[in-house]
Amino acid sequence: MTQTEIPFLFMRGGTSRGPYLNRADLPEDLESLAQVLISIVGSGHPLNIDGIGGGVAVTTKVAMLSKSEDEWADVDYFFAQVSVEDCLVDFKPTCGNILSGVGPAAIEMGLVAAQDGETAVNIRAVNTEARVAAVVQTPGGKVSYEGDAQIDGVPGTSAPVALQFMETVGGVTGAFLPTGNLVDVIDGNAVTCMDVAMPMVIAKASDFGLTGYESAADLDENRSFFAKMEALRIKAGALMGMGDVSESVTPKFGLLAPARAGGTIATRYFMPWNTHPTMAVTGAQCLAACVLTPGTVAEGMAAKPNETPAPITLEHASGSIDVMVDYAQTDAGFEVISAGLIRTARKIASGSVFVPQSVWAGV
Structure with a gap:
């Protein structure tokens, strides 16, 4: 044998x-x-x-x-x-x-x-x-x-x-906001560094000259965007206490834009060296938490549900994904309790x- x-x-x-x-x-x-x-x-x-x-x-x-x-x-x-x-x-x-x-x-x-x-x-x-x-x-x-x-x-x-x-929350970095800030400015770009189910660096698509509605194939062909994103991701990883992330798939990167298909917000998710054709379940939870948290880069981009658990629909490159986020707003700040999804x-x-x-x- x-x-x-x-x-x-x-x-x-x-x-x-x-x-x-x-x-x-x-x-x-x-x-x-x-x-x-x-x-x-x-x-x-x-x-x-x-x-x-x-x-x-x-x-x-x-x-x-x-x-x-x-x-x-x-x-x-x-x-x-x-x-x-x-x-x-x-x-x-x-x-x-x-x-x-x-x-x-x-x-x-x-x-x-x-x-x-x-x-x-x-x-x-x-x-x-x-x-x-x-x-x-x-x-x-x-x-x-x-x-x-x-x-x-x-x-x-x-x-x-x-x-x-x-x-x-904080499964990788030990903190909801690993840098201690709701927004950091890295290479001139405002980003939110967050660790909910997956550590992520989240930014507005418009800050990169993108609409946020591009197809996965179109984004993958935009190598100048990927070069800029990767440089920013590596610097953010260090700020998040994750060390040298140049050979690690985390933190992941996400882009936000106003919804255009009836969802809560439009998103694109990166794995990180190419574009996810749909949306990661872990990334969806982090992006939903970013939308719900006051003062992040998502502020003003989406109408937030008033109820809890809060239904969040993320539009992605192949459709949408629904996340039900149970959260609390306490004196200590925004707290994610759990998130529910249906998959197959x-x-x-x-x-x-x-x-x-x-x-x-x-x-």
Whole structure:
């Protein structure tokens, strides 16, 4: 045997896709783990021709699951973002779209027992320590992928997966506003640096000479914008206490513009070296929190709901995404309590994926 066999599920989670693996079937040390994931995905080639990646950042993501020792959680979810071409693996962020498939995958793997009708799966996001309560459709004690729920960026309809994100503030930086400011000026641009579910640098599209309504393809072709954005993102990362982020996908970058399709606000989200074709679930929570927080760069750009939880609709490059934000305005300032979303997932394949024994000889 010249290759090591690893069991896997291949799933779409939200608007992302990738392998879902049992953490027990993988190397314990992160250096060896990174090499295994690079081999599985096929990083190092723009088409990921020697692996199962899809050649774009939303299809080179990996979920690793295990039974949780946390008293609250049923399953631990460890996420990895594998680069398409650079043979790099980033274990710092989490991914809310891939998380959409964690509940179904945990049941399919036998890590969580299915109930008849619906199954609640409490998930601990290992990378950021966020807690997420998922509800999976399980009629007859089997995961169902058939249903009427529709999310922009995915064709057709599927069974809904309800997600409630808790304890997401400061998961990476330790603070809601990592720089201590509602607005920072970097390279002459006003930005809000915020850490809710995902650390982000958020700016107005108009400050970059953009409308905020450009397609993902048009933005990806605008390399002068990306050069300016990346220089700003690296400086913001340092101000946020994240060190040198030049080879990290965090903090992510987001642009805001007034809504034009009936939503709360128009957004574009970057991964960060190309444009997200839709919207990250984690990024959506951070952008929604930015809209609701007084004094950020979003101030005056959107009509804020008066109720709490507050419904926020973010227009993105492929449609829109709805986020329900539970928050409080206290003497200490604005406080995010939780955020709820509806996503979908689908099991595409299951079996074994193989890596050369020269990469890893196995458990």
